[in-house]
Amino acid sequence: MNNANTGEPTAAGPLDGIRVLDLTSVVLGPLATQVLADFGADVIKIEGPEGDLMRANGVSLHPGMSSIFLALNRNKRSVVLDLKAEEGAAALRYLLKTADVLVHNMRVAAIDRLGFGYEAVKAINPRIVYVAATGFQQSGPDRDKPAFDDIIQAACGLASIASVGRDAPGYVPSLIADKTTGLVVSNAVMAALVHRERNGDGQYVEVPMLETMAAFTLAEHMGGLTFPGSTVQAGYARLMNGGRQAARTSDGWIGFLPYTPKHWQAFFSAAGHEEICRRYDLSDRHQLNKNIKSLYRHLGEIMPSRSTDEWLALCEQLDIPATRIYSLDELPRHPQLMASGLFEQREHPTEGPINELRPTTLFQGTPASIRRPAPTLGQHTDEVLKEAGYKAPDLAIRADAISSN
Numbered sequence: 001m002n003n004a005n006t007g008e009p010t011a012a013g014p015l016d017g018i019r020v021l022d023l024t025s026v027v028l029g030p031l032a033t034q035v036l037a038d039f040g041a042d043v044i045k046i047e048g049p050e051g052d053l054m055r056a057n058g059v060s061l062h063p064g065m066s067s068i069f070l071a072l073n074r075n076k077r078s079v080v081l082d083l084k085a086e087e088g089a090a091a092l093r094y095l096l097k098t099a100d101v102l103v104h105n106m107r108v109a110a111i112d113r114l115g116f117g118y119e120a121v122k123a124i125n126p127r128i129v130y131v132a133a134t135g136f137q138q139s140g141p142d143r144d145k146p147a148f149d150d151i152i153q154a155a156c157g158l159a160s161i162a163s164v165g166r167d168a169p170g171y172v173p174s175l176i177a178d179k180t181t182g183l184v185v186s187n188a189v190m191a192a193l194v195h196r197e198r199n200g201d202g203q204y205v206e207v208p209m210l211e212t213m214a215a216f217t218l219a220e221h222m223g224g225l226t227f228p229g230s231t232v233q234a235g236y237a238r239l240m241n242g243g244r245q246a247a248r249t250s251d252g253w254i255g256f257l258p259y260t261p262k263h264w265q266a267f268f269s270a271a272g273h274e275e276i277c278r279r280y281d282l283s284d285r286h287q288l289n290k291n292i293k294s295l296y297r298h299l300g301e302i303m304p305s306r307s308t309d310e311w312l313a314l315c316e317q318l319d320i321p322a323t324r325i326y327s328l329d330e331l332p333r334h335p336q337l338m339a340s341g342l343f344e345q346r347e348h349p350t351e352g353p354i355n356e357l358r359p360t361t362l363f364q365g366t367p368a369s370i371r372r373p374a375p376t377l378g379q380h381t382d383e384v385l386k387e388a389g390y391k392a393p394d395l396a397i398r399a400d401a402i403s404s405n
Contacts, residue, residue, distance in 0.1 A: 013040020014366040018193065020044065021095060022076065023104035023116070025052045027149070027175050028133055028209070030072040031182035033103055036189060037075035038359040038368040041101075044384055045076045046092065048083065051377040064377055065351055073374040074356065079385070080378035083114045092116065094390045096124045100196075101189055105133040109144060118204045127202040129192040133185050137208040147209050152177040156213035161221065164240055180216055181209045243292035246325055247303040253325040254308050256299065256315070261285060264295065266318045271302055348373045 018041040022033040030045075030052070037043040045052075051064060058068035079095075081088035096102070102121060104111055111117055111132075118130045135147020153159045153171050163169040185207045192205050218225070220239070224232030238244075246253050258264045264282045268274065276298055281287040288295070303311060308324050315322035326334055332343045332355070341358065348354045359368035 011367050011369065013038065013368050014363055015190075015193075016040035016366070018042065018100045019098060020101040020103060020189075021046060021092075021099045023102065023106065023111075024133065025105065026054055027068070027072065027178040028182045029103060029105040029185070030054065031179055032133070032185035032189070033076065034072055034074060035183070035186035036101075038370070039361075039363075040366065040368070043076040044095070044099075044380070045073065045078045045375065046083075047078055047080050047377060049080060051080075055377065061351055065348075065374070070348070070351070070354060070374045071357070074370055075372050076375060077372070077380035077384055078375035078378055079381045081381075083116070089115060091385060091390055093124055095384070095388055096121055096128065098388050099125060099128060100193065101129045101131065103131045103133070103185065103189065107144060107146070108132060108134060108138055122202070122204075125202070127196060127200070129189060129196060129202050129205065131185060131189055131192070131205045131207065133181060134206055134208045136210050138206060142210070149175045149177045152181075152209045152213050155210055157217045157221070158213065161217070161235070161240065165242060177209055177213045181207060181212045184212050238289060238292070241293075243296055245296055245300075247296075247299050249303050249308040249311055250306060252308045254303065254311055255323045255325055256303070256311070257321040259321060261288060263318065263320045264288065267314075267320060268298075270314055270318060273298070273302060344370070346370070346373065350376055 015036055018036070020033060020036050020041050020043045022029065022043050022045045024030055024033060025047075033043050033045070052069060052073070054069045054072065055064040055066055058066035060066045081091050083089050083092060102116075104116075108117065112120075118132075121128060121130055134143070135152070136142035136145060150171055153162075153176070154169070156177070158176070159169045159171050162172050188205050188207050192203055196202055218234070220236045221234055223234040223236065224230035225234045244257065247256050258267050261283050265277055268276045268282070276295075280291050280295065306314075312322055312324065314320075331337060337343065342360070344356050344358050345353055346356055356370060358370060361368055
């Protein structure tokens with residue numbers, strides 16, 4: 001495979017040779033399969049005639065190629081099949097024979113009706129790793145309910161703890177449930193592939209959003225729930241009670257974290273406020289935690305006296321974690337991100353110059369890479385079917401028919 005931008009040969013990623021049939025849409029599933037694609041897998045994105053819903057969400061220059069779709073679907077090939085029509089279903093059944101993995105985020109009853117539930121797929125390809133990203137674990141009463149990021153944030157406790165100190169619960173302004181679960185899905189695929197390599201067996205894997213996000217949220221917030229009979233409530237007190245916060249400087253804002261007693265003592269001394277060191281026992285972490293709100297209130301009073309750059313220089317001198325607060329639009333100019341080359345400008349065949357975020361996992365011997373731009377709808381339908389040896393001149397959905405719509 002050659003690099004899509006330079007035409008130069010691209011080193012194979014660690015999943016080179018693995019074929020994934022991607023029946024996912026929106027964010028959760030596409031993020032999961034993009035990780036696999038970045039790691040070298042041949043990901044074939046199966047779309048219905050209407051295309052992935054995310055083709056229309058975000059900023060677009062042309063219909064069907066939104067900023068969100070471009071961010072979640074690079075390194076994939078798009079094949080359009082109408083799975084409600086026998087021609088499309090037959091083509092997918094043929095492709096299943098060539099696949100190592102199938103991933104979907106449909107409701108289980110819906111994919112069963114289409115004829116592509118696990119047992120039906122296993123009958124075609126017993127070695128397949130079949131991963132279902134569900135909203136709710138299928139052993140529970142909510143198994144057939146629709147699930148979206150907001151609903152899962154509300155149900156897993158995240159909206160509650162994200163709203164401490166507010167009058168009403170609110171959502172984290174990021175599709176954090178979708179994206180977190182998507183990363184778990186990619187991990188699950190790779191673990192199941194390792195098992196198959198060792199034992200030769202494919203298997204069914206379920207990754208439910210609610211259960212995944214409840215475990216994610218409770219990792220540090222189990223608190224009293226850890227011990228049966230405890231009267232202590234759930235929640236990590238340091239986070240629930242507040243305290244740490246950004247500070248306003250003379251010309252902006254700074255994220256500032258004196259983490260150890262030594263940090264606090266060094267900072268107040270260097271800032272010329274020895275009286276605060278004398279007022280509080282800054283040598284004891286328990287006393288620090290007890291007085292954290294007061295200490296940050298003092299910081300709020302002190303920090304406006306100097307500029308962000310001045311405080312950052314002092315923090316670097318004292319080895320105290322600190323950063324200026326960056327807006328989303330400022331991130332391409334973040335010195336660390338510029339140096340590490342996170343943002344890459346590439347030429348998309350239909351969208352022209354676009355900025356992309358390169359894969360962030362660095363494999364020394366089998367590097368992850370961007371080999372293909374995000375595909376237009378049905379761009380690879382003929383190519384993939386011909387590669388598989390599938391001959392169906394009467395296939396209902398063809399790439400040329402899609403492009404004329």
